[in-house]
Amino acid sequence: MKITDLSAPESVKEIIVRSGIVDLYPPQEEAIKAGALEGRNLVLASPTASGKTLVAEFCALKHILEKSGKTIYLTPLRALASEKFQEFKKYTPIRKPNGTRVRVGISTGDYDSNDPWLERYDIIVSTNEKADSLLRHRAKWMNEISLIVADEVHLLNDSERGPTLEVVLARLMQINPDMQILALSATINNVEEIAEWLKGEYVTTEWRPVLLKEGVLLQKEIQYRDGDARKIERKTKNSAINLALSTVKSGGQALIFAMTRRNSVTLAKKAAKEVEEVLSKPVKRALKRDAEKILATGEKTRISELLAELVRCGTAFHHAGLGGGHRRLIEDSFRQGKIKVVTATPTLAFGVNLPARTVVIQDYRRYEPGYGYYPISVLEYKQMAGRAGRPKYDKVGEAILLAKTADEADYLMESYILARPERIWSRLAVERILRSHVLATIAADFAHTERGIYDFFGRTFYAYQYDIGAIKSVMAKILKYLYDEEMIDVSGENINATRFGKRVSELYIDPVSGVLIRNALRRKPTYLTGLSLLHMIAHTPDMAPKLRPYTRELDEIAVFMEDRKEEFLVDVPDEWEDRIAYEESLGEVKTAMVLKTWIEERSEDEIIERYRVQPGDLYRTIQNAKWLLYATHELALLFGNKQVLPQTLELMERIEKGVKKELLPIVKLEGVGRIRGRILYNAGFKTIEDIKHSAIGDLVKLPLIGPRLAKKIKEQVGGFVKKEEWKKLKKEDDWEQKALTEY
Numbered sequence: 156m157k158i159t160d161l162s163a164p165e166s167v168k169e170i171i172v173r174s175g176i177v178d179l180y181p182p183q184e185e186a187i188k189a190g191a192l193e194g195r196n197l198v199l200a201s202p203t204a205s206g207k208t209l210v211a212e213f214c215a216l217k218h219i220l221e222k223s224g225k226t227i228y229l230t231p232l233r234a235l236a237s238e239k240f241q242e243f244k245k246y247t248p249i250r251k252p253n254g255t256r257v258r259v260g261i262s263t264g265d266y267d268s269n270d271p272w273l274e275r276y277d278i279i280v281s282t283n284e285k286a287d288s289l290l291r292h293r294a295k296w297m298n299e300i301s302l303i304v305a306d307e308v309h310l311l312n313d314s315e316r317g318p319t320l321e322v323v324l325a326r327l328m329q330i331n332p333d334m335q336i337l338a339l340s341a342t343i344n345n346v347e348e349i350a351e352w353l354k355g356e357y358v359t360t361e362w363r364p365v366l367l368k369e370g371v372l373l374q375k376e377i378q379y380r381d382g383d384a385r386k387i388e389r390k391t392k393n394s395a396i397n398l399a400l401s402t403v404k405s406g407g408q409a410l411i412f413a414m415t416r417r418n419s420v421t422l423a424k425k426a427a428k429e430v431e432e433v434l435s436k437p438v439k440r441a442l443k444r445d446a447e448k449i450l451a452t453g454e455k456t457r458i459s460e461l462l463a464e465l466v467r468c469g470t471a472f473h474h475a476g477l478g479g480g481h482r483r484l485i486e487d488s489f490r491q492g493k494i495k496v497v498t499a500t501p502t503l504a505f506g507v508n509l510p511a512r513t514v515v516i517q518d519y520r521r522y523e524p525g526y527g528y529y530p531i532s533v534l535e536y537k538q539m540a541g542r543a544g545r546p547k548y549d550k551v552g553e554a555i556l557l558a559k560t561a562d563e564a565d566y567l568m569e570s571y572i573l574a575r576p577e578r579i580w581s582r583l584a585v586e587r588i589l590r591s592h593v594l595a596t597i598a599a600d601f602a603h604t605e606r607g608i609y610d611f612f613g614r615t616f617y618a619y620q621y622d623i624g625a626i627k628s629v630m631a632k633i634l635k636y637l638y639d640e641e642m643i644d645v646s647g648e649n650i651n652a653t654r655f656g657k658r659v660s661e662l663y664i665d666p667v668s669g670v671l672i673r674n675a676l677r678r679k680p681t682y683l684t685g686l687s688l689l690h691m692i693a694h695t696p697d698m699a700p701k702l703r704p705y706t707r708e709l710d711e712i713a714v715f716m717e718d719r720k721e722e723f724l725v726d727v728p729d730e731w732e733d734r735i736a737y738e739e740s741l742g743e744v745k746t747a748m749v750l751k752t753w754i755e756e757r758s759e760d761e762i763i764e765r766y767r768v769q770p771g772d773l774y775r776t777i778q779n780a781k782w783l784l785y786a787t788h789e790l791a792l793l794f795g796n797k798q799v800l801p802q803t804l805e806l807m808e809r810i811e812k813g814v815k816k817e818l819l820p821i822v823k824l825e826g827v828g829r830i831r832g833r834i835l836y837n838a839g840f841k842t843i844e845d846i847k848h849s850a851i852g853d854l855v856k857l858p859l860i861g862p863r864l865a866k867k868i869k870e871q872v873g874g875f876v877k878k879e880e881w882k883k884l885k886k887e888d889d890w891e892q893k894a895l896t897e898y
C-alpha cells in the first residue's frame with residue numbers, strides 16, 4: 156500500500172513521503188486494516204525496526220487535525236522520549252484547522268508538578284513515571300487526551316517499571332473512557348490478553364525489514380536455524396571476538412552482549428587489538444577525533460581514558476556505569492559506522508536503536524547475587540537478537556549464541572532460537588509497589604471508598620489476568636499501614652488522604668520513605684549536619700542504586716559509622732543481632748559517604764578508586780539524592796520543621812553541582828561547573844561581584860577558560876567586553892567547542 160493512498164491528512168502524508176517513505180511496511184498495513192486510523196484500540200506486536208512508530212504518527216496527527224484531539228506518547232525511558240520527541244517535531248510546520256501550527260512537547264523531569272504549560276501542546280511525549288506523577292497531580296489537560304500511545308508495552312512484564320505503566324493505562328482509561336489506545340510491543344506470546352484488557356484488536360507480525368538469521372556457534376562453525384552453516388576463522392581463543400572480527404572484515408559491524416559490566420570491558424579490551432588491525436586510514440582518523448571527544452566530555456577518569464583508548468581502535472564498551480554523554484558518543488559513532496564493535500550489557504537491548512549486522516550473545520546465563528546463575532528469558536533473547544541487521548546497510552542480520560558443547564548447542568537452538576517468547580504477566584501485586592498506587596488512588600481523588608479502590612484496581616492488567624480478590628489481603632494490609640501512619644483518614648465508608656498522605660503521593664515517593672523522613676525529622680540528634688540528612692535519605696527505599704560495600708572497605712565504613720553515629724537520624728541495627736540489616740546499613744552509610752565525597756569536590760576518578768562507584772551510578776545516586784532532599788524539604792515545610800529548611804536547600808544545591816558551599820554563588824553561571832568554579836575561586840574570583848570587576852583577559856589566562864566562555868561569563872554577570880579587547884582574544888582554540896558544556 157502506498158502512503159499516498161491512505162485516508163490521512165495530505166499535509167501529513169506529504170511530510171512522510173518527503174522523508175523518503177513511499178510504501179507502507181506490512182505491519183503498518185495490517186495495523187491500518189485493523190482500524191488504527193478509525194479510532195480502534197489496537198495492540199501492534201511486531202519485531203524491532205518494523206516501523207511501529209509511523210502508525211502512531213498517523214494516528215496522532217489524525218486525532219489532532221481531524222478531531223481536535225490530543226495525544227500522549229508514553230515511553231519507558233527518558234532517552235527514548237527524547238528520540239520520539241525529535242521524530243514528532245517534523246510535523247510542527249503543519250497548520251491545524253484553526254490556523255495554528257501543530258505543537259509537540261516533552262515532559263520527563265520534575266515529579267512534583269502538574270506542568271500546566273503542557274496544555275498548549277497537541278502531542279506530549281513523556282515517560283510512564285512522569286505520566287503517573289502528572290496523574291497524581293490531576294493535571295487538567297490529561298482529561299483532554301484522545302489518543303494514548305504506549306510504546307514497548309511488553310514492559311508490563313518488568314517488575315520495576317511494569318506496574319507503573321499498568322496503572323497509568325488503567326487510570327487514563329478510567330478518566331477518558333472514549334480515548335483511543337495504541338499499544339506497541341515486541342512479539343510476545345499473549346498479545347490477545349493485552350488487547351482484550353485494553354478492549355481492542357491486535358496485530359502480530361514476524362515481519363522484519365532485514366532478514367534475520369539466528370544461529371549457534373560451536374567451535375568454528377555456525378549452525379543456522381534454516382539449516383545453513385558457515386565456518387569462521389579462529390583468530391583468537393575467544394569465539395565472540397572471532398565472530399565479530401569476521402563481520403568487521405566483510406565490512407559490517409558487531410554488537411556483543413555480555414552479561415556483566417566487567418565482562419563487557421574485558422571483551423572490549425581483547426577485541427580492540429584485533430579490530431584495530433583491520434581499520435582503514437580514514438576511519439582511524441575519524442576515530443581519533445571521537446576519542447578526543449570522549450576525553451573532552453565530563454571529567455577525565457580512568458574509565459573515560461580506557462574508553463577513549465578503545466575507541467581509537469574502533470571498539471567500545473557500553474553499560475550503565477558510563478555517563479550519559481559517553482554513552483551517546485559511542486552510540487553516534489557506531490551508527491555512523493566508525494566504531495566497529497560494541498560490547499554491551501543487556502540494558503542496550505531495549506530502547507536505544509542501535510542495530511548491527513551481527514549480534515553475538517556471549518552468555519545466555521545471568522548471575523544474580525544470592526540467587527546464582529539462571530538462564531535468561533526467551534523474550535530477552537529475542538530483544539537482543541532483534542538488534543541484528545541495519546536497514547539500508549545490511550541485506551541480512553545475524554544473531555548468534557555461543558555453545559561450548561554439542562549438547563549445549565542443541566539446547567540453545569531449542570530453548571531460544573526455536574522457542575516462542577514467554578507470556579507476559581502483571582507484576583503489580585507486590586506490597587511495596589502497590590502501596591504507593593493505593594495511596595495515590597485516594598490522594599488524587601480517584602476513589603474514596605474501599606469499593607472504589609477495588610473498582611479501580613479491578614481495571615488493571617493484574618485483575619484481568621488473575622483475580623482482584625487475590626490482592627484483597629495485601630490491600631487491607633496497605634490500608635491499615637496508611638491509616639496507622641496517618642496518611643489516610645477513615646470516617647464511615649469514606650477514606651480521605653491527610654495532608655501528609657497527599658503530599659507524599661504528589662512527591663512521588665514510597666509512603667515508607669515519607670514515614671521515615673517524617674519520623675527522622677522529629678528526632679533531635681546531638682548535631683544535625685549534612686551527613687545526618689544524607690544518611691537519612693540513603694536509608695529510604697527510594698534511594699537507588701543500592702551501593703554495596705566491598706570487603707576491603709567494610710572496616711573503613713564501620714569505623715566511620717561508629718564515629719559519626721551521633722549525627723544520624725535513623726538508628727543503625729546491631730551487628731550481632733541482625734547481620735543482614737547491618738550489612739545493608741553499611742551500604743547506606745557508604746551511599747552517604749559517596750555523596751559527601753562528591754560535595755567535598757573530590758574528583759570522579761577518586762570516587763571510582765575509593766568506592767568503585769562508576770560515573771553512571773554516581774549520576775543516578777545524585778539525581779535520587781536531589782529528589783529525596785527536595786521531598787525532605789517539602790515534608791519539613793509541612794510539619795513546620797523550620798530549622799532544617801535552609802540546610803536542606805543548601806545541600807540540594809551542593810549535591811546538584813558537587814561543590815563546597817563557598818562555590819555556590821559562582822557555579823550558578825552557565826558554563827561554570829565544579830571544576831571551572833574551583834579554578835575561578837582559587838584565582839580570587841570568589842563572587843559574582845569579583846567576576847564583574849575582572850578584566851576578561853584575566854579570566855582567559857585561567858586554565859579551561861577560553862575567550863568564548865570568558866565572554867559568556869562576563870555577559871552573564873552584566874559586565875561588557877570592549878571590542879578591541881575581544882578581537883585580540885578571539886583566536887579560537889579547538890577545545891573551546893566544549894566551552895558551552897558545564898565543566
Ligand SMILES: Nc1ncnc2c1ncn2[C@@H]1O[C@H](COP(=O)(O)OP(=O)(O)OP(=O)(O)O)[C@@H](O)[C@H]1O
Pocket residue numbers: 175176177178179180183201202203204205206207208209340341508546
Ligand atoms: N514504510 C516504511 N518504509 C521505509 N522505512 C520505514 C517505513 N516505516 C518506518 N521506516 C523506518 O524504519 C525505522 C524503524 O522504525 P521504528 O523505530 O518505528 O521501529 P519499531 O517498530 O518501533 O521498532 P522498536 O521495536 O525497535 O521500537 C525508522 O528509521 C523508520 O523511519
Ligand SMILES: [Mg+2]
Pocket residue numbers: 207208306339
Ligand atoms: Mg519503537
